[in-house]
Amino acid sequence: MAYIAAAAPSDIVYVAGAINSNPTTFQSRDGKWYGYAPAAEDNTYHLWVEMIDAAGNRSEYETTLVYDLPWFVTDRTAEDVRERNKKGVLNARDLNRIEKNNFTIGELAALVIEGKYNWEVGEKPRTSDYQRIRQGVQRLRNYAHRNTTPEVPESPLNSFQKYNDIEQIQKDCFDIYVGNKKNIAYAGEFYAGEGGLI
Numbered sequence: 001m002a003y004i005a006a007a008a009p010s011d012i013v014y015v016a017g018a019i020n021s022n023p024t025t026f027q028s029r030d031g032k033w034y035g036y037a038p039a040a041e042d043n044t045y046h047l048w049v050e051m052i053d054a055a056g057n058r059s060e061y062e063t064t065l066v067y068d069l070p071w072f073v074t075d076r077t078a079e080d081v082r083e084r085n086k087k088g089v090l091n092a093r094d095l096n097r098i099e100k101n102n103f104t105i106g107e108l109a110a111l112v113i114e115g116k117y118n119w120e121v122g123e124k125p126r127t128s129d130y131q132r133i134r135q136g137v138q139r140l141r142n143y144a145h146r147n148t149t150p151e152v153p154e155s156p157l158n159s160f161q162k163y164n165d166i167e168q169i170q171k172d173c174f175d176i177y178v179g180n181k182k183n184i185a186y187a188g189e190f191y192a193g194e195g196g197l198i
Helices: 078-085 093-106 127-143 158-180
Strands: 004-007 014-018 023-024 027-029 032-037 045-055 058-066
Touching: 004 014, 004 045, 004 158, 014 032, 023 032, 027 045, 078 158, 093 127, 093 158, 127 158
Parallel strands: none
Antiparallel strands: 004 032, 014 023, 014 045, 027 032, 045 058
């Protein structure tokens, strides 16, 4: 899930639109309006918004943004490995994505997570690289996880299932973070599943 913040004049009372053709109603918080949509693998987001001010005036805005947001691959299969397709082999792109996800989600959650983001084709990870990846993923899991979130895989990281688990942990942590950002305050009180509003 991606969330995109849009600045708007202070007299705006309603913002709606679409992100990559996904309709969304934007939510106001801390002087910005936030919209939510599925994450895009290429980190490109086409944004169209309609704004209405307190006097009822309507305006539109359209732009394309490039946001460096986490992207996850959690559906590798044994068939991918047999076919040696792009999901079936570990490559520099995978390592860069996994380490960048650790760093980006950690930064959002105010966690310091080291990473290497310049893996090149042919470069082979060392034991210390795998250890760094596992430690980063463990920090994310310690920060936020669901009952269904897998445990951090043990070394060696040598199977497609282990990489599915690593990216599922990252995805769950990021989804929880974004979900918390989506909480809305009504009249200064938060709806928290009590069965109504205070």
